[in-house]
Amino acid sequence: LAGPAPPAMRKGAGGSRRARSAGSPRSRRCHRPLLPFLALAAAAALLYVAWPGGERVTGPVSGERAGKGRSRWVLGREGPGKGVPGISLLSPGVLRPRGDPPTSPGHIVGCLGALGAAWHLELDAFEAVTPRGPVTFTNVVATVAPATPRRLVLACHYDTKVLPPGPGQRFFLGATDSAVPCAILLELAAALDQPLRRAKDRGTEVTLQLLFLDGEEAFGDWSVTDSLYGARHLAARMATTPHGPRGTQITAMSLLVLLDLLGARHPAIHSHFPRTHHWFLRLVAIEQQLRQLGLLHARPQDQPFFRLSPAPGPVEDDHVPFLQRGVPVLHLIPLPFPHVWHTLEDTEDNLHPPTVEDLGKILMAFVAEFLQL
Numbered sequence: 001l002a003g004p005a006p007p008a009m010r011k012g013a014g015g016s017r018r019a020r021s022a023g024s025p026r027s028r029r030c031h032r033p034l035l036p037f038l039a040l041a042a043a044a045a046l047l048y049v050a051w052p053g054g055e056r057v058t059g060p061v062s063g064e065r066a067g068k069g070r071s072r073w074v075l076g077r078e079g080p081g082k083g084v085p086g087i088s089l090l091s092p093g094v095l096r097p098r099g100d101p102p103t104s105p106g107h108i109v110g111c112l113g114a115l116g117a118a119w120h121l122e123l124d125a126f127e128a129v130t131p132r133g134p135v136t137f138t139n140v141v142a143t144v145a146p147a148t149p150r151r152l153v154l155a156c157h158y159d160t161k162v163l164p165p166g167p168g169q170r171f172f173l174g175a176t177d178s179a180v181p182c183a184i185l186l187e188l189a190a191a192l193d194q195p196l197r198r199a200k201d202r203g204t205e206v207t208l209q210l211l212f213l214d215g216e217e218a219f220g221d222w223s224v225t226d227s228l229y230g231a232r233h234l235a236a237r238m239a240t241t242p243h244g245p246r247g248t249q250i251t252a253m254s255l256l257v258l259l260d261l262l263g264a265r266h267p268a269i270h271s272h273f274p275r276t277h278h279w280f281l282r283l284v285a286i287e288q289q290l291r292q293l294g295l296l297h298a299r300p301q302d303q304p305f306f307r308l309s310p311a312p313g314p315v316e317d318d319h320v321p322f323l324q325r326g327v328p329v330l331h332l333i334p335l336p337f338p339h340v341w342h343t344l345e346d347t348e349d350n351l352h353p354p355t356v357e358d359l360g361k362i363l364m365a366f367v368a369e370f371l372q373l
């Protein structure tokens with residue numbers, strides 16, 4: 001990993017200062033591992049975009065018009081329960097506990113396949129040897145316009161950690177790890193559906209690609225060989241897949257934005273790489289602008305999500321195989337990790353829906369600006 005001391009933290013080994021024991025008591029409303037998304041319907045960002053001229057993109061616009069600043073768009077607020085037509089985050093199937101029999105990532109494909117931008121969807125299935133024997137993994141690679149020369153890539157992982165169940169058959173749910181990042185990506189695709197389709201029709205230089213990576217979590221102790229199964233496989237494959245006259249799918253990546261461990265209150269997200277610091281500064285500026293416009297739940301005087309202070313250290317995560325191949329990376333992960341990290345408390349009850357919605361809006365604004373939508 002690039003970066004000075006302290007040594008790299010690992011998703012599987014550190015970063016949480018206040019990790020609770022897996023068996024700490026807390027009442028739960030359900031016992032099925034896929035149900036955190038029931039709450040994510042309310043927690044996920046409900047994003048509405050209005051464009052110059054007042055054309056509606058994904059639904060009724062209730063927000064104020066932004067008459068100042070650089071924004072060409074307006075982010076409105078809608079209450080929970082008014083999701084984007086055709087998109088439901090209620091459906092189970094996004095998070096897949098690793099070690100389960102292979103299942104199709106049907107929810108992701110179903111959400112993106114229903115959109116008007118006609119996403120090109122690819123399932124990157126492969127088998128890898130793990131400490132528990134051979135396991136089949138499936139990455140989902142979604143691209144708006146695959147032939148476009150360059151790509152802005154957003155990524156998250158949709159597998160979950162396998163931990164022993166607690167008392168009363170309570171299972172690890174992984175609401176922040178990484179259901180919320182998955183939900184943000186799907187909501188973003190839905191909210192930007194029409195502008196993405198128009199950009200595709202007019203033929204742009206850069207398009208949007210979403211990576212839903214499998215096998216991020218380690219089966220045993222985090223190691224080079226027991227972690228990041230999906231990212232390692234996909235990065236290697238993309239590095240040898242031609243794209244354009246002289247490049248590959250790796251060299252086509254203008255920027256990879258990796259989301260992980262998001263959804264808890266008061267995230268502190270830092271810039272990790274000098275090469276992409278100018279992009280991080282855009283996130284800082286967008287957050288500040290949206291707060292000042294009153295378009296976020298968070299107030300201007302509160303601590304920002306995107307911090308200018310030095311990162312406590314790099315974190316080994318799904319970006320590493322891409323970073324090692326020269327891809328510019330923004331790693332959007334809070335440090336310290338959420339205190340519920342890798343415990344049975346990483347549930348919908350411990351999410352902070354206003355923060356999820358705010359992060360979704362900031363990211364959507366960033367994408368709209370990057371792609372010049």
Ligand SMILES: [Zn+2]
Pocket residue numbers: 011161177217342
């Ligand atoms: Zn994890």
